[in-house]
Amino acid sequence: MHIAVTGNIGAGKTTLTTMLAKHYGWDAQFEDVDHNPYLEDFYADMSKWSFALQIYFLGSRFRQVKEIRESGKNIIQDRTIYEDAHIFAENLNDMKLLSDRDFNNYVSVFGLMKSFVSAPDLLIYLKSDVPNLVKKIYKRGREYEASISIEYLSKLNQKYEKWISDYTEGKLLVIEVDDLDFVEKPEDFGFILEKIEAELNGLF
Ligand SMILES: Nc1ncnc2c1ncn2[C@@H]1O[C@H](COP(=O)(O)OP(=O)(O)O)[C@@H](O)[C@H]1O
């Protein structure tokens, strides 16, 4: 079984992925953030590094897709390859931080990869508003993310809303996380588990 957790920067994907992997004994796949050779430079100069970062994330995410196909294990994944293309790359192009030439090149490589990608059995979208995302990004305290603007997060949130409303590839669970503290409150984590189990009824 393949479950993926999706959502904007700071929504709580890594935290929930870690908790679910521990709770169910699933393998977890995380984003390549700490050893990412471009991320810090990207936030310092988005226009200069956007293409290199997108290619890096695309390659890293495709490696995960391959592993999921080959492993036969129950895997929970922190963010999907769809988000790189439909949320981040598209938004950078909209904001003129990724040129049309580089974006078209990216889209053509993504198109080739897409035929190898299977949708997760369940996609869990963590929906959060921008002020709450800002609070959580601040709480996490990655220095290079201090430059993330409200405008950037708002545009990403709009892309997420559109993408989720059009998503038909598989089962989808939308969780509004702003009033939940699944880190500190076991009952909030329990509420999420109940929702997941209702969706996966029969697959467990
Ligand atoms: N529902 C929540 N309630 C309280 N704190 C949260 C919640 N979700 C995430 N956090 C905190 O917010 C920060 C960002 O969460 P993280 O899981 O890294 O987000 P993401 O992976 O989506 O970027 C972390 O410090 C985490 O502990």
Ligand SMILES: Nc1ncnc2c1ncn2[C@H]1C[C@H](O)[C@@H](COP(=O)(O)O)O1
């Ligand atoms: N495809 C991407 N383009 C730009 N930035 C990206 C992409 N994928 C992830 N990121 C950034 C956003 C955050 O700063 C880190 C980690 O993501 P998070 O949502 O906090 O787990 O990488």
